[in-house]
Amino acid sequence: MTDVARAARPVTAATRWWRDAVIYQVYVRSFADGNGDGVGDLLGVRSRLGYLAELGVDAIWLTPFYTSPMADFGYDVADYRDVDPIFGTLADAKALIEDAHRHGLKVITDVVPNHTSDRHAWFTAAVAAGPGAPERHRYIFRPGRGPAGERPPNDWESLFGGPAWTRLPDGEWYLHLFAPEQPDLNWDHPEVHDEFAAVMRFWLDLGVDGFRVDVAHGMVKAPGLPDIGAASQAEMLGTAVLPYFDQDGVHEIHRSWRRLLDSYPGERIGVAEAWAPTQERLARYVRPDELHQAFNFHFLKAPWDAAALRAVIDESLATVAPVGAPSTWVLSNHDVKRHVTRYGDGAAGLRRARAAALLMLALPGSAYIYQGEELGLPEVLDLPDEVCQDPQRLRAPGDGRDGCRVPLPWAHTEPPFGFSPPGIDDTWLPLPATWAPLTVESQRADPASTLSLYREALRIRRDHPSLGDGLLHWLDSPPGTLAFTRGDVVCTVNVSAHPVEVPLPGTLLLATAPTAPEARTVLLPPESAAWWTARSA
Structure with missing residues (x-):
């Protein structure tokens, strides 16, 4: 490179x-x-x-x-x-x-x-210190509900699935809106x-x-950590x-x-x-x-x-x-x-x-x-179950996030495509x-x-500062399309699945599909976008 x-x-x-x-x-x-x-x-x-x-x-x-x-x-x-x-x-x-x-x-x-992490020095000290100790005040610990405190303190759910509370052997529960290994901090401290x-x-x-x-x-x-009263x-x-x-x-x-x-x-x-x-x-x-x-x-x-x-x-x-x-x-x-x-x-x-x-x-x-x-x-979408590692997928049904985290392909014709140095074939996904x-x-x-x-x-975009911060002005365009100006640049987008004819916006700068302007009109290809330098008045 x-x-x-x-x-x-x-x-x-x-x-x-x-x-x-x-x-x-x-x-x-x-x-x-x-x-x-x-x-x-x-x-x-x-x-x-x-x-x-x-x-x-x-x-x-x-x-x-x-x-x-x-x-x-x-x-x-x-x-x-x-x-x-x-x-x-x-x-x-x-x-x-x-x-x-x-x-x-x-x-x-x-x-x-x-x-x-539950391995953070603060949390390990909190667990070791026991209920009521000052070390626990940095996190959100609560007694459970029920005769023996056997039920979570409220009905909150983890975003990774299941309850948002885990009970320690000493009987107290701690809050984790994500995985149990991710205890929530107490920002009142x-x-x-x-x-x-x-x-x-x-x-x-x-x-x-x-x-x-x-x-x-x-x-x-x-x-008071009130109940929500709803599942999912x-x-x-x-x-x-x-x-x-x-x-x-x-x-x-x-x-x-x-x-x-x-x-x-x-x-x-x-x-x-x-x-x-x-x-x-x-x-x-x-x-x-x-x-x-x-x-x-x-x-x-x-x-x-x-x-x-x-x-x-x-x-x-x-x-x-x-x-x-x-x-x-x-x-x-x-x-x-x-x-x-x-x-x-x-x-x-x-x-x-x-x-x-x-x-x-x-x-x-x-x-x-x-x-x-x-x-x-x-x-x-076809990663084998045995290689998937996303905790969200492991705790709740669904596709998980492994599929968008597969390593990047850099070069060559066989996996791992230059992601690792030569001779290394096994990648984490x-x-x-x-x-x-x-x-x-x-x-x-x-x-x-x-x-x-x-x-x-x-x-x-770097050569045309009007494409950055600033104003947007919509232009009239046929159904299924978008058109707007950004200073000296016009953006046209054909979202539809068929070609659409529009007035020629100006000189073509860049397009996602072959685009052939005529004298006064242009046929926008299906599912395409283009940038144009605006016509002068």
Whole structure:
């Protein structure tokens, strides 16, 4: 791989870069294996920084690489100030941050404040100390209900399935909204606030440019921990008021973190992974004195339908406008089925995914790319049961998240496609043999490939500042299509399954399918998108 730094804004400049940044999510375990153990690591990420710079993104977001028993692949943190040996060392993390900055790339890391690992020193001390001990006050311990305390303290359910409470041999129960190995912290305790401020300072001092805040809506629980009175609570996430999510008290925590971030130079940012029952409540996380961005899951969940896509775009922009924040746009991540497959899989799914990419990258605000979407990777739906490791799948029926976490294919014609060094064939999840045409090596020289589409789209986006932050103006267009202007650029999207004739918007910049403009009109191919330089008046 060519390892060349691209021209970029200086990483130390306070440029409000985050308002229109394209941020690439690196799922470290599946990005690149640098040490030959079949698992992605920080050395592997470092070795591919040239690829990311060449792709044209502005920043990378690294999923957790901290010391962890890996009950939830790093989202169960045992030590927030060190690197798990699976991923490398603290020196590797520091070198990665420095190298990324030399390539003109910002670095965002995960912080996991809702819960720790059950192997964290605080929790092991709490278990050893016994009921009523001060050590237990850092977590949420309660006596059970029933004559002998044999029933959980309330009816809350884990998002991974089953009750959200586990009973210790001494009779007390502890809360875990995720796996039992992920006990929830008690954010009413001042030591918890102090600890996470110190953790953030530790990584900011090492040079990170911001944090993606895991479960940013979850730290504060309603007083008294009231029952919900309903089953299947995971299905209520983002649509209903829940006593353990989106409580008003989380906002003071985020305000304190914003003050901390603002005390550092270079526009360090906070990004909320937040679920809220309404878009208006979600906007509270990005008020001027809170976090800078919040993930827009409403866009991710929108169906492949022109009216639905326009509605969610309008709603998203209208929601953040009153608080002056940019919207964010994301099509896939490490927790959801890849959008090639969500949009229909096969050739149709890929056509729609390519069109969705140009739509997303033309919208006002910041865009997130999940590793491999620039290669057009589909969800792997046929992983053998014996290799699947997702705790969510193991505790509750369903597909799980393993299929979107399969390692990336880099080169060659046989698995593991250059993910690991030569001679290493066993990877933590197997790569499909059918992915040979999807490798970076296969796509790099093909101007019609999905990788080439993303590279060219990101180049054009950087050359046309109007494609970043700013306003969007809808144009009239036939049913089943979308059309809008962003300054000097027009974006057209044909969501329908048949060609649609429209007035020629201008000079073609980029299209996801062969497009032949006539003198005054153009026939938009089915399930395609195009960018045009607007006609002059």
